[in-house]
Amino acid sequence: MATTSPIARLAALLATSNAEPEITAERLVPSTLYDLDYRVVIVAAAFQMHAVADRFSPRPRIQNTRLKLLQFVAMRPWLLPTIRHWSANRGDSLRLIDGEEGLRKGFMTDTMHDKVMQFIAASGALRREEVYVVPGIKPDVLQGLRSVAESNSLFRSEIAALSEMLSITVTNDMLEGW
Numbered sequence: 001m002a003t004t005s006p007i008a009r010l011a012a013l014l015a016t017s018n019a020e021p022e023i024t025a026e027r028l029v030p031s032t033l034y035d036l037d038y039r040v041v042i043v044a045a046a047f048q049m050h051a052v053a054d055r056f057s058p059r060p061r062i063q064n065t066r067l068k069l070l071q072f073v074a075m076r077p078w079l080l081p082t083i084r085h086w087s088a089n090r091g092d093s094l095r096l097i098d099g100e101e102g103l104r105k106g107f108m109t110d111t112m113h114d115k116v117m118q119f120i121a122a123s124g125a126l127r128r129e130e131v132y133v134v135p136g137i138k139p140d141v142l143q144g145l146r147s148v149a150e151s152n153s154l155f156r157s158e159i160a161a162l163s164e165m166l167s168i169t170v171t172n173d174m175l176e177g178w
Helices: 006-015 036-050 064-074 077-088 098-108 111-123 140-151 156-165 172-176
Strands: 052-054 057-063 126-129 132-135
Touching: 036 057, 036 064, 036 111, 036 140, 036 156, 057 064, 064 077, 064 098, 064 111, 064 132, 064 156, 064 172, 077 098, 077 156, 111 126
Parallel strands: none
Antiparallel strands: 052 057, 057 132, 126 132
């Protein structure tokens, strides 16, 4: 029976070779949270899935802070229960748990997202318009990135988290603080 998983094929190949792993502590691999390509794809997927046109704008748009929260949670899908609890108790600030306050502080202080947005804006894919993010002069770039990710089954857990976020109410009060 053929092994279909790329990781399993690689493991089998390495097991039959004379390869020896070498670990260099001085050169640890940086976290994917700081990988520009990864972050751009996550922002592209979040924008494509959550930006909407409304009566005030014929173009799809999303609040910058909402996009920041979405990409933060997409990269950390284990935060979804905290988001659900935060949403369910959004009217009762006395019932907030430390995780929810920490979540808000975490995504609000995510300066990497701000740098990624500057890069995406410079590329022309998105641009900021007051408190919103809207398509730039090259909006097809985002759809292309998302299509490549989906056709190659990449970032499944991140896309699933973004899909789940569609059913969770996040109010402006939640985004702006309490």
